[in-house]
Amino acid sequence: MPNAVVLSAFGPPEVLRWARVPLPEPAEGQIRIKVAAAGVGPTDLDLRSGRLKAFPLEPDAVLGFEVAGTVDAVGPGVTGTFVGDDVAALLFGLGGYAEYALASIWTPKPAPVSFVDAAALPSSAEAAAGVLRQLGVTAGETLLLLGGGGSVGVIATQLAVAQGVKVISAVGARDDALAARLGATPVRYGPGLVAEVRRAGGVQAVFDAAGRGALADAVELAGGPERVITLSDPAAADFGVTLSHPSPDRAPGALAETMAMLADGRLVMRERMTLPMAQAARAHRLLESGEVRRRIVLTL
Incomplete structure (x- = not known):
């Protein structure tokens, strides 16, 4: 039997345990991946702690929305993908922290892209592209991006700027230079956020990629909650703001598009570090401690 990181209960990181699990079998339209690397994202932390209750979890759930590895088995109805192919996948059913994972949405991993880099892309790319699509931002509009220095924010900035959208990016001081290099105008979180954004010209929409309790400012700046979307702030309903969930139709082409950009050097991502x-x-x-700001990828 293979191993996986199992969520034994909601709580601190210690509830995650390395344990034997059944080998999953691919169903219609699925592939099984022998995992080489799995990304760790902020949503994983919220799910583990029980803070984010929008995603109900079964007992002994395996976290992880994104993996890269080699196809190990192909289910019925799958065409064009074969055992031995290297892929990156977005897992809407979770299951990434494991030796083997099942996927319904995947894209080939180009040879120039490492397994670590490929595993750090799917969830952030889908969230970035998906929320931009839901907000309906268009060329000439201005977007406030809360958490512009994070993994999702970095990708969202590049995608928005490429669409002709002006981006005002709320970041910590350490990420001012990064935000500017990606084409955004950096501003600072805190009591002066509203005034600073207005001095920069105001906004038509807000993408909260941070979930740090700034929704009141976001709604004020956008002139209402209609064009404010958060990825993880549990207070979304209190402000009438949409809490956007990963789904197969939120941004179906995002992974393939951004993987191609990553392979040819058109996409910048946050720095990565690896752990077993x-x-x-x-x-x-x-x-959670803030000791590292790099994207963490788990490897086998």
Whole structure:
């Protein structure tokens, strides 16, 4: 039997344990991936703690929305993908922190892209492209991006700027230079956020990629909640703001598009660091403590 990182209960990182699990079998339209690397994202931390209740989890759930690895088995109805192919996948049913994972949405991994880099892309790319699509931002509009220095924010900035959207990026001081290099105008979180954004020209929409309790400012700046979307702020309903969930139709082409951009150098991502898969609890502790700001990828 293979191993996976199992969520034994909601709580601190220690609830994650490395355990034996049944080998999953691919169903119609699925592939099974022998995982080489799995990304760790902020939503994983919220799910593990029980803070984000929008995603109901079964007992002994395996976290992880994104993996890269080699196709190990192909289910009925799958065409054009074969055992031995290297792929990156977005897992809407979770299951990435494991030696084997099932996927329904995947894209080939180009040879120039490492498994680590490929595993760090799917969830952030889908969220970035999906929320921009839901907001309906168009060329000439101005978008406020909360959390512009994070993994999703970095990709969202590049996609928006490429569409002709002006981006005002709320970041910490350490990310001012990065935001500017990606084509955004950096502003600072805090009591002066509203005034600073208005001095920069105001906004038509707000993408909250951080979930740090700035929704009141976001609604004020956007002139209402209609064009404010958050990825993880649990107070979304209190402000009438949409809490956007990963789904197969939120941005179906995002992974293939951004993988091609990554392969030819058109896409910048946050720096990555790696830890062994069995140390998933340590990865969560590091991210929650703020000791590391790099994207953590679990490897096998």
